Amino acid sequence: MADSRRSALLSGVFSTATSAAFFVSGVVGLPLPLYLPLSRRWIWGTAAPELSMDYFGRSLFALTVGAFATLVAWGLLHLFRRWTPTARVLRLGLAYAITALLLCASLFAYKLYGREPIPIELPGESGSDPGPMKSQ
Amino acid sequence: MPSVFLQPWGPLLVVIHALSSIVLCGASVHQALLAVQLVRRQPVRPSLLQTYALTTLGAYLSVMISGALLYPRYRVVIRALFLDRQAPWAANLFDFKENLATLGLPLAIGALLMARPLSAAPPSIARTATNQAPEPAATRVVVAMYCFLTVGTALICLSNVIAGLLCTAVRGA
Numbered sequence: 207m208a209d210s211r212r213s214a215l216l217s218g219v220f221s222t223a224t225s226a227a228f229f230v231s232g233v234v235g236l237p238l239p240l241y242l243p244l245s246r247r248w249i250w251g252t253a254a255p256e257l258s259m260d261y262f263g264r265s266l267f268a269l270t271v272g273a274f275a276t277l278v279a280w281g282l283l284h285l286f287r288r289w290t291p292t293a294r295v296l297r298l299g300l301a302y303a304i305t306a307l308l309l310c311a312s313l314f315a316y317k318l319y320g321r322e323p324i325p326i327e328l329p330g331e332s333g334s335d336p337g338p339m340k341s342q
Numbered sequence: 343m344p345s346v347f348l349q350p351w352g353p354l355l356v357v358i359h360a361l362s363s364i365v366l367c368g369a370s371v372h373q374a375l376l377a378v379q380l381v382r383r384q385p386v387r388p389s390l391l392q393t394y395a396l397t398t399l400g401a402y403l404s405v406m407i408s409g410a411l412l413y414p415r416y417r418v419v420i421r422a423l424f425l426d427r428q429a430p431w432a433a434n435l436f437d438f439k440e441n442l443a444t445l446g447l448p449l450a451i452g453a454l455l456m457a458r459p460l461s462a463a464p465p466s467i468a469r470t471a472t473n474q475a476p477e478p479a480a481t482r483v484v485v486a487m488y489c490f491l492t493v494g495t496a497l498i499c500l501s502n503v504i505a506g507l508l509c510t511a512v513r514g515a
Contacts, residue, residue, distance in 0.1 A: 217452025
């Protein structure tokens with residue numbers, strides 16, 4: 207069962223770190239890669255001068271952090287080969303993974319519930335330049 | 343209106359996205375049921391653990407990649423021009439679904455990571471062979487972790503399918 211315990215711990219670390227990074231990206235205005243679908247280019251920042259998408263950058267950031275944390279955990283497990291995760295450590299890992307996932311999902315549910323999107327202007331519609339648009 | 347990335351390929355990508363999600367739902371729910379069987383200490387066929395884990399992750403990646411390729415088209419043609427004006431709730435629900443999909447990917451990868459050692463020595467079989475669990479507490483937590491990963495993946499997939507259908511059902515989308 208030693209291998210399955212190590213795999214369980216690494217899975218927990220991956221899930222926790224990804225959820226935590228995703229949570230942080232939703233709370234703190236981190237500069238992320240933004241895709242501008244109308245001009246078909248990427249920029250780096252928190253706001254864009256036109257219609258933009260932050261989903262790719264946010265996901266890439268969270269998954270990269272998760273993969274890095276898992277790699278570090280794997281390296282540590284490799285370094286201390288004689289140590290096998292105990293039931294208590296695994297229980298903690300599971301609790302952290304569940305909590306991080308639920309917290310992150312709740313945060314985005316809260317942020318998106320009732321959000322009022324800013325529609326782009328169609329040709330012929332009057333209005334002034336709205337300035338830099340917060341990525342959605 | 344300028345064309346967006348892969349706009350002409352939209353219908354084909356939607357079909358691939360939908361077909362992959364059907365496979366994903368089937369595989370992830372079966373995988374979750376296997377995990378529940380393990381929790382209930384019922385015997386499982388070890389080979390199925392890896393088969394469903396591989397199928398789930400493959401389908402998950404297919405759904406995510408086709409969805410990512412479709413996303414710019416959705417963002418401009420469907421969301422910006424229609425949903426943001428007529429049905430903002432659907433745009434918000436869709437964004438929530440996308441975020442959940444990213445959070446679910448580590449669960450699917452983790453389930454595959456655990457499937458190999460578990461299929462080599464499933465807890466219930468190990469108990470039958472030795473007539474007692476070597477370390478019941480650790481074994482129980484390992485199975486609980488596997489259950490969290492698989493049931494989490496299945497729940498995310500099912501809720502995303504429902505959200506996707508609701509958004510698609512909005513008139514004109």
